[in-house]
Amino acid sequence: MVNYQVVIAGGGPVGLWLAGELRRAGVTVAVVEPRTERDPRSRALTLHPRTLETFASRGVHEPYVKEGVPLPGGHFGVLDSRLDFRRLPSPFPHTLALPQERTEAHLEQQALALGADILRGHEVTGFTGGPHDIAVHITGPNGPRTLRAAYLAGCDGARSTVRAAAGIDFPGTPSTVLGWLGDVVLDEPPAAGGSWFGPTGTLMAVPMAGGLHRVVGLVPRDLTTTWPGDLTLEELRENAFAVAGTDFGMRDPIWLSRFGNATRLAAHYREGRVFLAGDAAHQHFPAGGVGMNVGIQDAANLGWKLAAVLNGWAPDALLDTYHAERHPVGVDLTESSRAQVALMTAFTTEGLSLRALFARLITDLPDLNDRLAAQVSSLSVAYPAAGAHPLTGTRAPDLPLEGTGLFALLRADGYLLLDLTGDTGHPLGRFTRPGLSVHSSGTPHPVPADWADVRAALIRPDGHVAWACGEDGAALTGSLTAALATTHLK
Template identity: 60%
Template sequence: MEQVIVVGAGPVGLWLAAELRLGGVEVTVLEARNERDPHSKALTIHPRTLEILAFRGVVDRFLAEGPHIPSGHFGGLDDRMDFSVLDTPFPFTLALPQARTEELLEENALAAGATVRRGHRVTGLTQDADAVTVTAEGPAGSYTLKAAYVVGCDGTGSAVRQAAGIGFSGTDTTVWGWLGDVVLDQPPAGIANLSGLDGGLMIVPLPGGVHRIVGSDPASVQSGWPGELTLDELRAKVASIAGTDYGMRAPRWLSRFGNATRQAERYRARRVFLAGDAAHMHFPTGGVGLNVGIQDATNLGWKLAAAVTGTAKDGLLDTYHAERHPVGADLLVSTRAQTALMTTFTHEGRDLRALLSRLIATVPDLSRELAERLSGLAVAYEAPPGAHPLTGRRAPNLRVADGELFALLRPGRHVLLDLAATPYEGWPAAALIRPDGHVAWAGDDPSNAPATAGPATASPVTHGLDANCR
């Protein structure tokens, strides 16, 4: 019997596989596609995701691949949020096509010992008290696999979610966006962002002499499917908004996407879990989907590994839904709000955009708040009554005698910090950091850390812990 089966070899499934291997768990990834999708839905890696990659020791490979952009947009507004003021070693977004991100993540998962089977489509599952039985179609025909746990990372149409009977409630599409990866003979300089009564668009340079054009317009405000996007239609839409088609030709990918917004009612159904797009679906505003999915996987990975290896405390697996479902709900609120800003092509909508854009440019606290939320740095999990205010919050890259916190998190175990000799403003003398980089406990005396934390150190160094601490 398998220990864990992950369904879906996109960024979320591949990262989860590596996290499970870090926890000593055997994992098999089943992917329906025979080959990696060459088209990149996502282009952006946010600061919190870069931090996660850093505390697993793989961030440098990603940083070397694409430009670092010290800003981000909210709802496509003209004035951008300043990421350079954020309290992180990575105060920028990394521009990297999803296809390359997946390639790097797959190399990481395989190096960690995960098994990835392509051309294996999951068609159903059943579960009992002891295992989950997965039915799949592979190159040799239909077969079944048993596993202790199954995680659906298989996108918005998740077969795992449907087979587990998990509801996916929300709102239907009312507006469509359009996307074209094309060659531009007269491209704008850098990133272009245009908006008006005729529609809005953003143009972003991609590797290989291609530009991505993404936008929407009044004709796209409809619930029915408008049909496949053609180059002539895209050219006409861009010319109407920008006054030029920039010499558009040689399309590599033309697509449409809707604003249907849904969330799984449960992220866990006994031995089945959901992460990424299988758990939340939304308009791709701000490029947050891939990032929130990887953060889902980071939260789940160490907990599931602890359950498989028998070190999890009672109730630990239930904290995945308790912690990540509110994050997903907040994501949907944010993307809906940004969608309204981007697709209300009226005088009132134009003025609202202008007002909010000006506030972002002139009110630094607003810009920073939005940037922290978009980047994932603001995520904090609910703490139990009486806990220190730091409990549940993301831990920054604190420097201690043993080095930096992110490096100390590489083994995927809890880390107990004794900060008495090297105090940080706002921090007590000791803190227990979870494998996902959030504070599990904080207090004035390391010896008061949870009993499973092991002995406290007597100096400003760290101590590795088993993954059964919450």
């Protein structure tokens, strides 16, 4: 029997990022992945701004930025008016087109370099829970064996074995729509990608690496629960011609697939020593390319909390906040996905008018564009606390500090106490304890309006504000002492 502190079921982007986060904090981890090799088919193509910020907070964003193609925005329900991400308050005000296979390759390389054990060709078959640890049963080329761990993380997709074994309900609604996609060569591609919508259906043609395009869409006959069989190149051609008036000279398919809009959300993200993240916790129609990104944010939230408890400087109760914080994000995700399905299947005259109205509103109301873009990109996610400073729970921006940016100071193994008093002799510098580092700086320049009065802030490893204070003197140090009493054991 091999011992680890955490075993992760699933070696996709979510499981790999979680593994990397745990290793950055010194936690021993094994990733159990049934595939012997990475899947060359890329279900996800998009990295969103908050994901890029998360990578930047660990200094690993450059490979993705170098290889990916920046795009100025994204779609909501394939409306004619696209969301403009250039207005977002982020160093990455864009989406990044990068096939999931390449994202996984980078994440796997990083996790291995950090010392994670990745057991390919193995899968979790179940587990036996105990009061102090958990026996994770796996099988592989040499038969069954058991890994013992303090915690098990199910990052093993919508058909999660871990979720089922833990007895966690996965309520929701069945599929009523069947979309389709094909990764193909286009001899006559649209000039710069494109999207079409009308009574005959919806279609997008997205350029990919290697001279490929992803052709994806819906036609009215797809509003069905009847499986029509596997997608063929001829059907894909017919669908494209019906919607766009051309098949773009498509040929040489690499991948043809159908997908549905079944939407489910785990009743809870934790059951004792078992946690769920990514598609194991939430299933939805792939609208706007958000699924993988939300899963990576699940892992960012869970990773530091597991590490803090395992490393002994945070209370066990911290682990309960994972469900409390991420389940509402899952609710928002499933609601947004359903809303976009309604827009993408609005093929009636009335539906087309609704789409036209919504598209005009996005164009005419910049605040609506910004709110939807912030939601899709996960920049608006916050974990507020009653009675606290308004910044508490919000994502901390990459504040321009003296000689550095905030993201460069964040660590997976502890909080950052940000002293903005400008006083090098301030008592804040003496707040030293495990799981805490201190950085002193003057007021950021330029300073975001909602940070103008902040004298000090406690930033969590995932980049969210745990505490902020606009007072000084004894009031400041007293407020910080009280905050640390709730976040640190020592």
